[in-house]
Amino acid sequence: xxxxxxxxxxxxxxxxxxxxxxxxxxxxxxxxxxxxxxxxxxxxxxxxxxxxxxxxxxxxxxxxxxxxxxxxxxxxxxxxxxxxxxxxxxxxxxxxxxxxxxxxxxxxxxxxxxxxxxxxxxxxxxxxxxxxxxxxxxxxxxxxxxxxxxxxxxxxxxxxxxxxxxxxxxxxxxxxxxxxxxxxxxxxxxxxxxxxxxxxxxxxxxxxxxxxxxxxxxxxxxxxxxxxxxxxxxxxxxxxxxxxxxxxxxxxxxxxxxxxxxxxxxxxxxxxxxxxxxxxxxxxxxxxxxxxxxxxxxxxxxxxxxxxxxxxxxxxxxxxxxxxxxxxxxxxxxxxxxxxxxxxxxxxxxxxxxxxx
Amino acid sequence: xxxxxxxxxxxxxxxxxxxxxxxxxxxxxxxxxxxxxxxxxxxxxxxxxxxxxxxxxxxxxxxxxxx
Numbered sequence: 001x002x003x004x005x006x007x008x009x010x011x012x013x014x015x016x017x018x019x020x021x022x023x024x025x026x027x028x029x030x031x032x033x034x035x036x037x038x039x040x041x042x043x044x045x046x047x048x049x050x051x052x053x054x055x056x057x058x059x060x061x062x063x064x065x066x067x068x069x070x071x072x073x074x075x076x077x078x079x080x081x082x083x084x085x086x087x088x089x090x091x092x093x094x095x096x097x098x099x100x101x102x103x104x105x106x107x108x109x110x111x112x113x114x115x116x117x118x119x120x121x122x123x124x125x126x127x128x129x130x131x132x133x134x135x136x137x138x139x140x141x142x143x144x145x146x147x148x149x150x151x152x153x154x155x156x157x158x159x160x161x162x163x164x165x166x167x168x169x170x171x172x173x174x175x176x177x178x179x180x181x182x183x184x185x186x187x188x189x190x191x192x193x194x195x196x197x198x199x200x201x202x203x204x205x206x207x208x209x210x211x212x213x214x215x216x217x218x219x220x221x222x223x224x225x226x227x228x229x230x231x232x233x234x235x236x237x238x239x240x241x242x243x244x245x246x247x248x249x250x251x252x253x254x255x256x257x258x259x260x261x262x263x264x265x266x267x268x269x270x271x272x273x274x275x276x277x278x279x280x281x282x283x284x285x286x287x288x289x290x291x292x293x294x295x296x297x298x299x300x301x302x303x304x305x306x307x308x309x310x311x312x313x314x315x316x317x318x319x320x321x322x323x324x325x326x327x328x329x330x331x332x333x334x335x336x337x338x339x340x341x342x343x344x345x346x347x348x349x350x351x352x353x354x355x356x357x
Numbered sequence: 358x359x360x361x362x363x364x365x366x367x368x369x370x371x372x373x374x375x376x377x378x379x380x381x382x383x384x385x386x387x388x389x390x391x392x393x394x395x396x397x398x399x400x401x402x403x404x405x406x407x408x409x410x411x412x413x414x415x416x417x418x419x420x421x422x423x424x
Contacts, residue, residue: 083365086367142373149366150365152416216369226401228400288368302367
């Protein structure tokens with residue numbers, strides 16, 4: 001049996017991510033959204049004007065911190081190996097579809113766990129959908145699904161995503177008139193830039209080191225009876241739950257409020273919460289990791305993951321330009337159509353990349 | 358010698374390739390190109406009762422799995 005010592009980094013990483021998300025809420029981020037990769041990429045898309053939804057526009061320093069933290073840790077651990085060229089267009093489309101699903105549910109898998117830890121019952125439906133999506137993904141993997149080999153690439157290829165991060169950081173600090181800052185809604189709720197950046201750096205570094213992945217945890221448990229990554233997933237939930245109970249008792253922003261109706265940045269349409277996360281789970285398994293993991297890999301020299309992240313950003317812009325994203329009132333008709341198309345598209349990609357073993 | 362070249366494949370493919378190749382018996386040599394599959398393949402083999410040794414070969418890692 002694997003030694004407990006081997007599981008400690010991923011459990012520790014989960015605890016730190018959970019605590020970080022509670023702290024970021026107390027410092028100003030939206031409730032149950034201390035950390036959400038999908039929401040924050042969507043905010044960044046709005047911050048640079050790729051969409052014009054006024055309530056979700058802000059260049060989130062947390063995301064920049066995650067990429068740069070992963071870069072620093074990968075360099076320090078001599079793990080910065082630049083690779084790319086494994087089905088880039090397919091990865092872009094998968095990233096796009098994952099975002100469509102996430103904005104139907106209103107959160108990535110990480111925020112799903114954070115919502116669960118805040119008492120948001122709607123996230124239970126999301127979790128069920130996520131598990132179903134991952135299960136379908138494992139069927140493709142068992143049938144031989146592969147996005148084919150990546151190849152070594154020049155260093156510059158792997159440094160471009162972190163460079164984009166530095167550029168975005170410069171923009172959010174300098175705040176020139178041509179970038180967008182929400183003055184109301186979730187995009188206006190933000191922890192101070194320095195705090196958000198530092199928390200992002202710390203989480204990025206430990207997520208790189210521990211390979212924390214929401215989709216990987218459930219996937220490995222299903223396919224390989226390997227519960228290593230799942231422990232990180234559970235640790236996030238425990239830390240968020242305990243953290244929320246503590247901040248609730250202290251009267252700070254956040255806290256544990258169980259129920260379905262009236263949850264922060266969430267809607268109560270169970271079927272579409274579920275279907276949105278089916279798409280996220282399936283897309284994440286085919287990509288080889290959840291949105292958090294894609295972001296971490298994009299800072300570690302993996303340009304295939306960088307392309308997936310770009311797919312998510314463009315997907316987010318489409319979602320808000322064409323009314324596909326849900327609101328607290330519920331999903332839109334266009335959003336439902338987009339999720340169905342996304343599910344079909346991802347299955348076609350699954351079949352098209354599967355060879356008989 | 359039973360051998361798997363999993364360099365360039367993203368997880369969990371190296372583990373699945375290892376799992377399939379182990380059906381043809383041990384010793385099995387697995388080549389991977391970064392630390393993530395190195396850890397994952399080691400954990401998979403250890404969890405399933407195999408012995409694993411590994412060494413760095415240039416930029417890559419070579420794992421040897423035995424019963």
